[in-house]
Amino acid sequence: KAGVTQxxxxxxxxxxxxxxxxxxxxxxxxxxxxxxxxxxxGLQFLFEYFSETxxxxxxxxxxxxxxxxxxxxxxxxxxxxxxxxxALYLCASSLALGLAGMIHEQFFGPGTRLTVL
Amino acid sequence: KQEVTQIPAAxxxxxxxxxxxxxxxxxxxxxxxxxxxxxxxxxxxSLLLIQSSQREQTSGRLNAxxxxxxxxxxxxxxxxxxxxxxxxxxxxxxRDDKIIFGKGTRLHILP
Numbered sequence: 001k002a003g004v005t006q007x008x009x010x011x012x013x014x015x016x017x018x019x020x021x022x023x024x025x026x027x028x029x030x031x032x033x034x035x036x037x038x039x040x041x042g043l044q045f046l047f048e049y050f051s052e053t054x055x056x057x058x059x060x061x062x063x064x065x066x067x068x069x070x071x072x073x074x075x076x077x078x079x080x081x082x083x084x085x086x087a088l089y090l091c092a093s094s095l096a097l098g099l100a101g102m103i104h105e106q107f108f109g110p111g112t113r114l115t116v117l
Numbered sequence: 118k119q120e121v122t123q124i125p126a127a128x129x130x131x132x133x134x135x136x137x138x139x140x141x142x143x144x145x146x147x148x149x150x151x152x153x154x155x156x157x158x159x160x161x162x163s164l165l166l167i168q169s170s171q172r173e174q175t176s177g178r179l180n181a182x183x184x185x186x187x188x189x190x191x192x193x194x195x196x197x198x199x200x201x202x203x204x205x206x207x208x209x210x211x212r213d214d215k216i217i218f219g220k221g222t223r224l225h226i227l228p
Contacts, residue, residue, distance in 0.1 A: 033216065043206065043218035056214050090160055105151055108161035
């Protein structure tokens with residue numbers, strides 16, 4: 001069974017540009033979460049999608065947005081990039097989300113390393 | 118507001134030793150706690166997931182315990198090997214469905 005895949009793996013952008021990252025979950029998984037990882041802040045939760053609906057959102061500015069498609073694939077977008085957005089962006093998928101008694105473990109992709117110059 | 122702390126931030130132990138990694142959280146109203154390992158520049162690998170109703174989970178040389186009342190979890194690694202060298206992260210899913218990660222413990226097993 002294929003794991004979580006993320007594309008692209010590496011990305012270099014300049015300040016002010018926008019970027020779109022893609023995540024394909026494990027087949028059958030309906031929940032996708034996004035995280036930002038930096039040396040200073042560690043892993044921080046961005047948002048979580050389930051069945052094309054954003055179920056949860058972390059404390060990030062509106063420049064960070066995402067969506068999920070009917071096949072559970074997800075994209076996140078960052079507009080007007082800032083130097084501080086340089087980070088490893090991780091996507092995780094799980095079978096279900098928040099259903100009573102069915103809190104499933106998350107499986108992570110390899111991440112997209114974004115560098116903003 | 119949930120806070121997750123992992124102490125120590127870094128740990129070096131000789132190969133073969135048993136060791137314990139600690140994770141503490143401030144709000145005991147959680148759905149579950151998950152332990153991960155992360156190798157440099159890589160994504161996270163799930164190690165163990167403990168539901169709020171459980172006290173411990175075991176997988177091979179790993180054993181994770183959960184004490185919600187005291188807001189603590191431990192990851193026990195038996196007979197450590199150089200391949201265990203990585204950063205170990207714990208993550209708590211709260212009743213608000215938000216997932217909070219600790220900053221991790223960087224483990225180095227000395228051959």
